[in-house]
Amino acid sequence: MVWQFDPIKTHNCIMSKPMNSYPDSWYVASSPMLAEQPPASGDLTYDVCVVGGGYAGLSCALHLAKSGKSVAVLEAERVGWGASGRNGGHVGTGQRADQHSLEKWYGNATAKELWRLGLEAVDLVSNLVEENGIDCELGRTNIHFAAKKSHAEELRDEVDHLRAAYNYDQISGVESPSLEELTSGVGFHYGVVDHGARHLHPLKYCLGLAKAVMTAGASVFEKSRVKDIDIKRDHAVVSTDNAIIKAQKVVLVCNGYLGKLFPPIASSIMPINNFIVATEPLDEATANRINPLNASLSDSLFVINYWKLSEDRRLIFGGGETYSDKFPESITDFVRPKLLAIYPELSNVRLDYGWGGTLAITRNRMPDLGVHKGVVYYAQGFSGHGVPTATMAGKLIATAIDAGCDDFDLMSGLKTLKFPGGPLLRRPSLVAGMLFYSLRDRLGR
Ligand SMILES: Cc1cc2nc3c(=O)[nH]c(=O)nc-3n(C[C@H](O)[C@H](O)[C@H](O)COP(=O)(O)OP(=O)(O)OC[C@H]3O[C@@H](n4cnc5c(N)ncnc54)[C@H](O)[C@@H]3O)c2cc1C
Numbered sequence: 001m002v003w004q005f006d007p008i009k010t011h012n013c014i015m016s017k018p019m020n021s022y023p024d025s026w027y028v029a030s031s032p033m034l035a036e037q038p039p040a041s042g043d044l045t046y047d048v049c050v051v052g053g054g055y056a057g058l059s060c061a062l063h064l065a066k067s068g069k070s071v072a073v074l075e076a077e078r079v080g081w082g083a084s085g086r087n088g089g090h091v092g093t094g095q096r097a098d099q100h101s102l103e104k105w106y107g108n109a110t111a112k113e114l115w116r117l118g119l120e121a122v123d124l125v126s127n128l129v130e131e132n133g134i135d136c137e138l139g140r141t142n143i144h145f146a147a148k149k150s151h152a153e154e155l156r157d158e159v160d161h162l163r164a165a166y167n168y169d170q171i172s173g174v175e176s177p178s179l180e181e182l183t184s185g186v187g188f189h190y191g192v193v194d195h196g197a198r199h200l201h202p203l204k205y206c207l208g209l210a211k212a213v214m215t216a217g218a219s220v221f222e223k224s225r226v227k228d229i230d231i232k233r234d235h236a237v238v239s240t241d242n243a244i245i246k247a248q249k250v251v252l253v254c255n256g257y258l259g260k261l262f263p264p265i266a267s268s269i270m271p272i273n274n275f276i277v278a279t280e281p282l283d284e285a286t287a288n289r290i291n292p293l294n295a296s297l298s299d300s301l302f303v304i305n306y307w308k309l310s311e312d313r314r315l316i317f318g319g320g321e322t323y324s325d326k327f328p329e330s331i332t333d334f335v336r337p338k339l340l341a342i343y344p345e346l347s348n349v350r351l352d353y354g355w356g357g358t359l360a361i362t363r364n365r366m367p368d369l370g371v372h373k374g375v376v377y378y379a380q381g382f383s384g385h386g387v388p389t390a391t392m393a394g395k396l397i398a399t400a401i402d403a404g405c406d407d408f409d410l411m412s413g414l415k416t417l418k419f420p421g422g423p424l425l426r427r428p429s430l431v432a433g434m435l436f437y438s439l440r441d442r443l444g445r
Contacts, residue, residue, distance in 0.1 A: 021078050021223075025086060025355035026278035026314065027203035034207050036078065037214075040221035040243035046072045048401060049238045049247035051226045051261075054084035055386060056253035056379050058209040059128070059394025065216035067402045072245060073218060074238065076225035080206035082257050086357035087387060088276060088306045088318045089205075090296040091125050091198035092142055094118040096365040096385035098158055099166065105364065106414065113410055115166055121388035122198055124395060129200070132215075134208025137311050141295035142197035145179070145188040151300040152176075152190035159192055170196035183297060184289040185342040199296035199308050202387065229262060229376065236375050249401050252378040253394065255386070256358035262376070267418045268368045269360035269381040273327060276318040277335045278310065278353040279346065287313040290343060304384070305338055315339075315346070327356045359384060363417040369393055370412045377401065381416075 021036070022028045048064050050057045053075030064071045075081065095102065095118050102111035129138050146152035155173065162168040174182060174191040182191050214220055221243075229250055230237040238245040252262055256271040282290070291297060291309050298306040305319040319338035320328075328334040331354030340347055362368050362381035367389055369379045377400065379393035393411070400408035 022081055022085065023355055024353070025203075025276075026310065026316065026353040027085060027201065029353070030201070030310065030312075031203045031207060034079070034210060037220045037222040040072065040074060040219075040224040040240055040245065042243055044072065044243055044245045046070045046219070046245060046247045048072075048249045048251060049074060049236070049245050050251040050253065051229075051238065052082070052251075052253040052255065052257075053079035053210065053220065053222070054082045054253065054255060054390065055206060055209065056255065056382075056390040056394040056397075057251065058084075058206065058213050059124075059391045060251050060253065060398045061213045061218045061220075061394075062128075062209060062216055063395045063398030064401065065213065065218040067398065069402065071213075071218040072247070073213065073220045074224040074226050074240060074245070075220070075222050076257070078222050079210040079220060080203050083255060083357045083359045083386065084206045084390070085203040086276070086355060087202045087359075088296070088316065089200050089202045089308060089387065090142060090298065090306055091122055091200060091387045092385055093122055093168075093170075093194055093196045095389070096383040099161060100158070101364075102366075110410070110414075112166070113407075115168075117392065117407055117410070118388070119196065121392035122196065125200070125205070125388050125391050126198060128209065128212070128391065129205065132208055132212040134205060134212075136204035136208055137201040139199045139294055139296070139308075140195060140197065141293055142194045142199065143182050143293070143295050143297045144192040144194070145183075145185070145297065145299045146190040147187060147299040147301050147305075149189050155190050155192050155300065168196070170194060182293065182295075183291060184345065185297075186344065187342060188299070193293075193295075197296065200387070201310070205387075226261060231373050231375050234375070248375075250376045251394075251397055251401075252376055253380065253390075253397075255380045255382065255390070256360040258360070258380065262372075262378075264372055265368070265370070265378050265380065268416045269362055270419055271358050271360050273322045273356050273358050274318060274384070275320045275322075275328070275331050275335050275354065275356040276316060277332050277339065277351045279315045279317070280350040280352050282309075282313045282315060282349065284313070286345070287315075289345075290315065299342070305342065307339075314352070315343075315349075322356075330354070331356055359386065363419060366414055366416070367393060367411065368416045369396065369408065369414075371400070 307317040332351040365383040368381040396408040399405035
């Protein structure tokens, strides 16, 4: 058995709806859930078998089905059960790594292509939402705050660079006396307002994609955990407990939940856990003070804090990570101090929900895309930027399988660094590194 969390363990959450096998969260409580799809059974044949029902898998299946391929999505639990149904809903521009770093690693021309692809990923999400009539509270604008004086200088430089070298005029910087027009939060030294960014309700978006996948004619099988992928010369045989699926291509998009399923790609990523709370609904005046632009907001700490308002004015606040295979006993107690450090005014506000999820990071925070033996396509390691980039990765894989795709070649050509120690021993060195940087977050603001 792979290492994994208790799939339906709940953490100090109010149960307001039947569980539907999803871990309880504000998102589950506020989404119109889909009927459970039956597990795969018997001997089946498809052009493409997609393993994993998050944004990457569903986007891939949708694009493949639209190009006329027969497609099966195999999801171990329920669609959107993983990070795609639990995240902060921020749809940021660019890549998770900043442009200066991308220029240093890959050169200016490639960095420009990656920036373009990042913008196209945001457009792709918006277009999928619109074309498929997905009601997922799509909003615009992200504000990123410098949580330390030294970070303000770096962010100023980044804004200038994006405006000058990338002609990106959706972004602007706000100096500290005017920050209070952006939020009542404390401890910030500078703000970056990016009107090109979007935000949304992540589970509603994911379930909307799943619905579109089924409407386009693809099969979605839930409670269908893949146990084995046997690669033949020009096809693969994928096994679950009750089914054997023959497919010309397999798309492996399990991200932080990959476990031991496919060792050849495991040491490029590291699963980490991140946590979110939802407050009780705030009164209008408080909500307006916290977030007058109704943007998504985040800060510059290594263990990033990120937040936004829900449609019913709850503050959905994410912060805090763990690097073991366990979640904190009380997620609300774990996240509360991070929330109150920014908004002390919320000290008497109830936290109604607390949940966590697992995402995969890579060493340089760039996604890891590729193809193994010409049969297994994979995408993983979106490193906290996966709402747009996992959606885009699914499209790129679909296009690569259908007709070849320059942007897939671009992404799969990026050098990925393995975690030292390989799949088995990578954890101790990562934990040491992550703890070092998260400790630095607490020094000198
Ligand atoms: C708490 C949290 C907050 C985040 N906030 C943001 C944010 O605000 N903005 C942003 O851009 N990104 C954010 N992220 C990251 C983002 O959610 C992910 O990058 C993205 O959802 C990854 O999508 P995916 O399809 O690759 O993986 P997932 O959504 O994790 O889907 C993988 C699926 O594979 C399934 N699976 C695993 N093994 C098997 C198997 N053997 N057989 C069949 N199925 C299997 C799992 O059940 C799962 O449903 C956050 C992540 C977390 C956890």
